Amino acid sequence: MVSTSCLTCIASTTLLLLLAHTAYVTIRTMQPNKLKILMIGPSESGKTHIANFISDSINIEEADTPRPTQGVRIVEFELSNLNVNGKTTNIDIELWDCSGDHRFESCWPALRLGVQGVILVCSPNTAQTASREMELFYNYFVSQPKLSAKQCVLFYNCTEDRDDQQEMVSLNLSHTFSKVSQVTINLKTGGSRLKIDFSNYITSILQSINKDN
Template sequence: MQPLKIIVIGPIRSGKTTISNFLADATEIPYDYHPTKGVRILEFEVQNIIMNNKHITKDIELWDCSGDHKFENCWPAIRKDIHGVIFIYNEKSSDCLKEIQQLYDYFIGQTKLDPDRCVIFCYDPEKKNPEISKIISSTFMKISHIKCNIESGGSKLKTDFASFISTILNKMHNYTNQEDKNVLNENILFAK
């Protein structure tokens, strides 16, 4: 079974690599900033995902993408065959809304990916604002928006991520079942 390809996108210095490393249990979380060059792919398993009322383990490819626009020429390869998108921003990101809107248009709008296959994490490492920022536009009204902090809310972040993966898998399963029913109905009609 192929792994789920989840991309992590957002403005420069928004916490994409920190969150990606945490979700993948990849390394200790570095607190000094090192910009991502293009994309990093982290491979890992998520256990106890609920799909069709069963607990399963799923392989994940988490694509930690640079927020630097000089790597836009990589975007076509990055968005090929994606199953889900994690948008990450923090309130320190200048022009955050404009950046996320551009990323949404390219990775969601142009691919017609269902908004249920997206989530927005507002990364707040300094816990300055207990409320989720209201800077996100109406474009994102159908997308789950989650405030996250690794230090004090790491287990919640992993639970939210597992729930996101579960949503994607159930959507994919329901889509496949509907597609199978449509093919079966077409074959029955054709046979008559």
């Protein structure tokens, strides 16, 4: 079952902080059976489409019309039958689909509270600003909370038939991303592959958490 909630956080930062604190306490209480995953990147990168698809909120035919996220949208769902260190594991995912609009930057402290994984998203139409934006998001949401590189993944979201791998190389990402998994995705032609990539990413987070514990 998938549940979704939305928050607009310009004037309601206090409310969001309270919600984030509640989610943080819940996650820590239930760990490792629940993960808080943040998805963020430049506006119009397709983050909501990706979140909807991997959570089975929509089918692929419905993933065409962009709807800019106002603040943050939280999607909750379960991943089943993950192989973590030789054991079959089910995990609840709390996916925070965050707006890339800097109008909501005052909400960032609440968004990253208790975060256990970060998905950075960019696309061909945001490529010109992607390098700078990815560096900014990585520093704030990965480095400052002291997450490991394995707890971050970069999705390059493509919608056309082109040499997408070459385009991702042309982003000129800094050395910061040398240890971060970078995956080219296409919802229209490689949706099944995306779900596998997401499951592998979640598995790597669980392995990292188990190792630290």
